[in-house]
Amino acid sequence: MANRLSNDFQFIDVGRQDPQKKEARTRAKEFAEIYEPYRPQEAASQAHRCLHCGNPYCEWKCPVHNYIPNWLKLVSEGNILEAAELSHQTNSLPEVCGRVCPQDRLCEGDCTLNDGFGAVTIGSVEKYITDTAFAMGWRPDMSQVTWTDKKVAVIGAGPAGLGCADILARSGVKPVVYDRYPEIGGLLTFGIPEFKLEKHVMERRRAVFEEMGIEFRLNTDIGSDVTIEALLEEYDAVFMGMGTYKYMQGGFPGEDLPGVHKALDYLIANVNHCLGFEKDLADYVSLEGQRVVVLGGGDTAMDCNRTAIRQGAASVSCAYRRDEDNMPGSKREVKNAREEGVDFLFNRQPVAVVGEERVEGVKVVRTRLGEPDENGRQRPEVVPGSEEILPADAVVIAFGFQPTDIDWLAPNSIAVDERGRIKTSEEAAFAFQTSNEKIFAGGDMVRGSDLVVTAVYEGRQAAEGILDYLGV
Amino acid sequence: MILVLSDAGLEKGQLPIHAALATGAIHHHLGRLALRPRVNLVVETGYARDAHQMAVLFGVGATAVYPYLAYQVLADMHRTGELTGNPADARENYRKGMQKGLYKILSKMGISTLASYRGSQLFEAVGLHSEVMEMCFTGMASRIEGAGFAEIQMQQALQARDAWLPRKGISQGGLVKYVHGKEYHAYNPDVVMTLQEAVQQGDYQKWKKFARLVNERPVATIRDLLALKPAAEPLPLDEVEPVESMLPRFDSAGMSLGALSPEAHEALAQAMNEAGGRSNSGEGGEDPARYGTIRSSKIKQIASGRFGVTPAYLVNAEVLQIKVAQGAKPGEGGQLPGGKVNDLIARLRYSVPGVTLISPPPHHDIYSIEDLAQLIFDLKQVNPDAQVSVKLVSEPGIGTIATGVAKAYADLITVSGYDGGTAASPLTSIKHAGSPWELGLPEVHQALRINGLRDKIRLQTDGGLKTGLDVVKAAILGAESFGFGTAPMVALGCKYLRICHLNNCATGVATQHQYLRDEHFRGTVDMVKHYFRFIAEEVRELMALLGVRKLTDLIGRTDLLEVIEGQTSAQRRLDLTPLLENDHVPAEAPQFCQVERNMPHDPGAKSREVLDALSDAIEARSGGEFSFTITNCDRSVAALTSGAIAKRYGEEGLEGAPITARFTGVAGQSFGVWNARGLHLHLEGDANDYVGKGMNGGSITIVPPRASTFESHKTAIVGNTCLYGATGGKLFAAGQAGERFAVRNSGAHAVIEGAGDHCCEYMTGGLVAVLGETGVNFGAGMTGGFAYVLDEDRTFVDKYNHELVEIHRINTEAMEAYRRHLREVIAEYVAATDSARGHAILEDFSDFIRHFWLVKPKAASLNGLLAESRRRPE
Known part of the structure; x- marks a missing residue:
């Protein structure tokens, strides 16, 4: 036990350190994960920043209520296999959640340390646990399972x-x-x-x-x-x-013009293309060299933005009807997208896709935030006379499903x-x-x-x- | 004969009987047959893992306990790698931990050996039916009925069902820390977050959301099973008394500076002062710079540690609260880990930075209700303007105790419930010690009314109060004043991290870490003020609903409460009617306090005489000498004067213009109590208990009557518990002192000619020289200061307590400085007392010197002691 970390002030002495991120220039060209994995010492050192709150706000906020402080402790002690067991008690896909969850508005957002200290890097540690355990040969323990006839x-x-x-x-x-x-x-x-x-x-x-x-x-x-x-x-x-x-429509004119793409169809086609599952070459949508406007502010919109960048789009703009603070998507993904070259246009509400034969642009109006709606989110209100047209060769609509x-x-x-x-x-x-x-x-x-x-x-x-x- | 009770090796289909029930039932059965002494009852059980569970088994009659599950857990922790090292060491450490835990529990009850504790049943059962009590725990206190054997069996069956279901793993639990979907926690994340949102934004609608979360929680306390009965015709809200007249009824509960950061402590004080309530200093003293300002706490606490309890501290208060015990951890004093004792905290507490401060379980000057009456009198002498409050723990028999407290002339009683905060307490205390205020408060209220004392004393309750509904229910059950601890702390930003003992509180509330305080404490005075205004507002709304205009009209109106049906079968068998009944109480007996002060029977005439004589000299700073006679009926003499000096000149007192008061005769109790600086008392005669208790400066010199023929070092001259909690000054007593001399001394310099048991216990500063025999247990828990002891018959080695102190000879070459120092100390003593014994030692110093011991804390360095004592000359 002597060489285990034991510092009640680790959260001050050691700052929050995300895993290394590849350079934006490199990553904008490839369909590969952008974060390097933690090294064991980094993971332990970061996990040890956890305060072990009496009220684990991370666990409370987590939709599967992961026993986060408990597995952070195990990681800080280098006990990866136990951490993997514990992590799987509440989650079937921890290595996936560690990668795709919007931690900044879930566990890490509610981390006590996310108040000037920098939250514990919960997502990255979660990913580290299962990736490492699998690499060590760990598998879920099925030895106690008796199969029923059901x-x-x-x-x-x-x-x-x-x-x-x-x-x-x-x-x-x-x-x-x-x-x-x-x-x-x-x-x-x-x-x-x-x-x-x-x-x-x-x-x-x-x-x-x-x-x-x-x-x-x-x-x-x-x-x-x-x-x-x-x-x-x-x-x-x-x-x-x-x-x-089923894709949700914006309900404005021009949505059916050639060059307007549904977010999921666009993303799925790209994955199929990359993985070789493509049945027909015509299904693939490449936005290479095009001026792309993505409509929406959620995580799907971010995925479309960043896919278009990687496909070599001439420009990618993302128009969203509220301001940046009110975006539903993960802040981390917005940051990543911006680093990779996405241009964000806030307070723009699309009213039509314009074009003769195919898309030529998106007509938007400016908005400002008004009274909160029944969910407490401020409603965007249109600013009269603020119409403008964003020129575009392709429009991707990501309004939800x-x-x-x-x-x-x-x-x-x-x-x-x-x-x-x-x-x-x-x-x-x-x-x-x-x-x-x-x-x-x-x-x-x-x-x-x-x-x-x-x-x-x-x-x-x-x-x-x-x-x-x-x-x- | 050895009888082994075991729940090991259970098979599917079998249900275990809880080990405590089984042990108790057999213990009593054997007892009835007069066979118990012939049997040793060994309990092999999975139910006992921690010290509390062990204590319960011993307390209900077990001879020995084998906690097999605990050992299995240890083995499993080794298997998973959670524990490393030698498994045998882990088991040994576990046993050591159990041993210490049991010691602590036994000592809290004033019991020294396990044999005395065994079968003592020093518990209260909460929620067991009398059929269970009769068979298993005959004679144990139990007040509200509860689960019978049928319900217990059902609970076992439910547990067994999950236990044998292969797909259900071991549950994560959540007893200590919140876990989603498990044990309910009163301060769970939802509650904390909504409360903070409400007070930070000052938004009463958000407060209502918070109040709903608390008031409609799953049944977690007894009061959750009591509902208000709305009036047929509610009152309009504006007919209910205003918020402003309600706020003076709200106090913050004692939370010490040390536990809290200065920023949090001061914000709380300022908020209470601005709102019109009162904040409680807690037991860690208060920075004199705050006296007389808006940041001063109106309630000053006097706890067993007596940290920083000086005359100036006491006169800067509207209420002086004697913390007999604390609801969340009855029997234990405050515990401040060394990491939180920085220079400021150490200075205010007259202790050493970095040294853990554990207040003793009892007040060393309270062993009976008469002792308590004396302490109340002492306080009323030193600060005649203050009300004296006594904080008691809700436990069976509190009604009788409270009656005694009222007769001891306290002005206010606090009934403290178990569900308060104190995150730096031992877990077994947090979970298992104390009792709900819902049980204690009605008992006190009824007892005071039956005995015609309710009109003499105010009644307060605290323990987990959060919302207006809590206040209304507490008022109905008898309280006219309300204490809040955790809630205002949460309002200041505490997120209930429960790491208060580590000094790393990330919200800056419960830490002394400079960076965390500077950068992360975000609490404001307004947040606390919002909290209390919102409570008052909610109280008003509920009063309107009940059709009651004034809060005092609520007190004792138990007809406004009804018992609602519990959510579980065990809850449904509780009988809460005793809380609501007033059968033996005369209907016309007052329901709340009708007087300003509960005036003591003893007018303290001698003290008054002394002050009258000295007051001009005090005012004019002209010094002088005055003479009086004294008898043993004259108690707490000169405290009134010390209080007056402290009020006029603060802690500095009359250092520049000292006054000497000479007495002849026999002094009553508490001679020179809380003596102020610059006041020198000289007594020819002898004195009773508590001489120089809490003295902060000046001197007390006591010499035998000139005609006395006794050998002074073989004759008692002062009683027990002298210098308890002293913070400075000098005491020279030419004779022997009684038991517990200089306990919790943190700065006084004393020379005596002999002492009883427990001398210098828990001492943190100052010097004690004993020129004669001492009793046993010298220096127990002593972490500061030092002592010289003359040990002519070479018995001291077996008498001192070896745990924290060590002894050194001073006749060696290296100790020359100490020899010189001791000689100076004795010479000064002889000059003051003309003691024959002192003369004899000085004359033959080179011979006596080999019999002297230097007693010092192990942690203190030999080189530093003298420098330390010169730095603080008193």
């Missing part, structure tokens, strides 16, 4: 489905995960660009999951390849975690709300059960598009509901 079909291999399958397998219930794409991960693989999450991360996770006894049936669409009725027949329960893919319409919901008495979201309740006797008692659902298709980590959480909670329902 099996559950999981529709969708995105974060919700994987979270659900993880808990089911650890509880001895066989999960079979169906996905229409050729690789697991859902948007983790096909939506999130590789500069945030390299694809080998999901490949490794897939191998780990398969070792745990999770079976994946990919390239399989429920409804066309296999019917829901067949699943209900074959399995003891079904979990739906199919996400939200809604659940896709699925024709087999109603026949199987699965109720949805007015926005097409599946109705469930976390507080019900069986958490996340739908109106069909054998079917559970979670993630974006229940709550509308949200973070990866909330989808993981709901998938895991739904699995608990399923286990209770199955009496395991």
Whole structure:
């Protein structure tokens, strides 16, 4: 124990130190993660900055309520394998969350030290734990698991489905995960660009999951390849975690002009192109040499901005209707985008895409922030007479997503709300059960598009509901 | 015979009986059969891991405990790498920790050996049905019923279900620190954040959000099971008494300077003063620079450590609070880790920087209610304008104690509940010591009314009060004044980090670290003022709802409360009606204090006579000598004068124009108590207990009557507990002193000719020379100052306490400076007292010198002691 770190004032003596970031010039040209991994000493030294608050605000804010101070302590003691065990107690994909979570508005945002000291680098340590443990050969401990004769079909291999399958397998219930794409991960693989999450991360996770006894049936669409009725027949329960893919329109003229792209289609096509999953070369959208305007202020908008930069766009501007402080996206990603050359235009609300044959520009008006709405966010108000046209060769619209319409919901008495979201309740006797008692659902298709980590959480909670329902 | 009770090796389908229940039941059963002395009861259990759990098992009758689960946990911690090193060492350290923890618990109850503690049942059961109490804990206090065997079995079954379910791992817990979805914490992140938002923005709507979070929390305290009964016709809000008249009822609870940073301590004081309430200094003294300013605490605390309790401290107060105990950790004194004792804190506490300051469990001058009455009298003499308050812990029998306190002429009683803060306390105290104020307050209120004393004394409660609803319920249960500790601290920016003991508080509230204080303390006076205004506002709204105009009309109105059904089956079996009943109380008995002062029976005529004689000399700074006679009915003589001097001249007193008062006769208790600088008392005769208690300066010289034929070093001349808590001055007593001489001395210089047990205990400064025999336990807990002891019969080595001090001969070559110093000390003493013993030693100094010991703290260097004593000549 003698050489363990023991400094009550580490948070002052050692400043917050993010992992090394590649130079913006280099990274703007490649689809590769931009952060170097921590070295063991850096990780320990940074983790040791944690104060171990009596009220761990990080854990409170974290959607999966990771036992953050506890695993930070383990890392500071160099006990990576225990840290990995603990980290997996609350999260099925910690190495993913460590990479893609907007920590600056979750755990790190609420860190006691994020008040002049610099928050503990929770996300980077989280990523470090699992990456290092995997490299050391660590695998989730399945030795105590007794397999029951129950099996559950999981529709969708995105974060919700994987979270659900993880808990089911650890509880001895066989999960079979169906996905229409050729690789697991859902948007983790096909939506999130590789500069945030390299694809080998999901490949490794897939191998780990398969070792745990999770079976994946990919390239399989429920409804066309296999019917829901067949699943209900074959399995003891079904979990739906199919996400939200339907693109939300801006509702202004010109949205259908050639050169206007839907954010997800654009991102997915790019990943398919990079990974060689492309079925038709025509699906790929390259914005090389073009003047690009991205509309929206969330994390998806940032992904589009930075993808366009990497594709070699002549310029990339991002127009958002509120100011920078009110952007929903992670501040860290905004900073990264800006470093890589994205130009931000705040307080601009698009009113039309203009152009004859194809896009020529976006007409925007200036806004200022008015009274707060029912959620406490200030509403943007239009400044009269402030119209201007941003010239553009391509426009990417990233306004958010809604659940896709699925024709087999109603026949199987699965109720949805007015926005097409599946109705469930976390507080019900069986958490996340739908109106069909054998079917559970979670993630974006229940709550509308949200973070990866909330989808993981709901998938895991739904699995608990399923286990209770199955009496395991 | 050895009987082993075990819950090891449980199998699926079996439910364990809690080890305490099983042990108690067998202990009592064997006792009834008169067989208990023939059996040793060994308990092998997973239920006992910490010192509290051990103490419970011993207390209900176990002979020995084998905590197998604790050892398994240690082994597992080695397996996972959380612990490194030799496992056998870890087990030994664990046992050592248990041992120390048990010592602490036993000592809190005034018990020295485990054999005396075994089966003593010094507990209160909260929430157990009488069927359980009768079978398992016959005779233990239990006031509100609760879970019976059926509920206990059900809880066990639920636990067993999860325990045997393979998919449920070991739960993260959350008992000590907040964990989402586990144990409810009253100051959880939501509560802290909404409270801070409300007071930082001064937004009453946000306050309501905070109040809802607290007032509608899951049942966490007894008061959560009591609901208000709204009036059929609520009052309009403007008919309820205004916020301004409510604020004087709010005090901040004692939090010392030392625990808190000066910035936080001062902000709290200023806020309370501006709002019209009162802040409490806590037990760490106060910087004299704050006296008389808006940053001075109106309540000055007198705790067992007596840190910085000087005459000037005492006269700069409206209320003097005797902290008998603290709700969150009854039986323990304050604990200030050495890391927080910087130069300022050490100066104000008359102690040494870097040395941990642990206040003793008891006040060494209070061993009975009469002693307490004497202390109250002492305080009322030194500061006749102040009210004296006594802080008691809510525990069974507090009603009787409170009655005694009222009869001892206290003006105010605080009933302190267990759910307060004190993050620097031992965990077992935070979790398991103390009792809710909801139980103690009605008991006190009823007892005072039955005995016709309620109108003489004010009643306050504290312990986890957060919102207006808490205040209203406390008022209904009998309080007219309210203390708040943690909440105003949170208002100042505390985020409930529970690292107060590490000096690294990131909010700058509970640290002495300069950078954290300068750069990270963001609290303002307004935040605290908002907090109290919002509470008052909420109280008014609730009073309107109840149809009550004045807060005093709420007091004792238990008909305004109703017991609501609990959320669990165990809660539903609680019987809270005793809290609301007033069966034995005369209906017309007053419900709240009707007098300004609870005037003592003893007018203190002699003190008055002395002050009258001296007052011109004090005012004119003309010095002089005065003579009086004295009898043993004259208590606390000259305290009134010391108080007057301190009030007029502050801590400096009359140093430039000293006054000598000569007495002949026998002095009553507390002669020279809180003596001010420049006041020299000379007594020919002898004195009772508490001579020079808390003295800050001047001198007290006591010599036997001229006609006395006794050998002075074999004759008592002063009683027990002399110089307790002294901060300076000189005491020369030509004779023996009683027990506990110079306990918690932090600066006085004393020469006596013999002492009883416990001399110099917890001493942190000053010099004591004993020219004769001493009792045992000399120098226990002594961390500062030093002593000379004359040990002619060579018994001292076995008498002094070896834990923190060491002894040196001074007849060696290297110790010449000490020899010279001792000679000066004795020469000065002889000059003052003309003691025959003193003369004899001086005459034969080279012979006596080999019998002297120098006693010093192990941590102090030999070279520094003399320099230190010269730097502070007194």
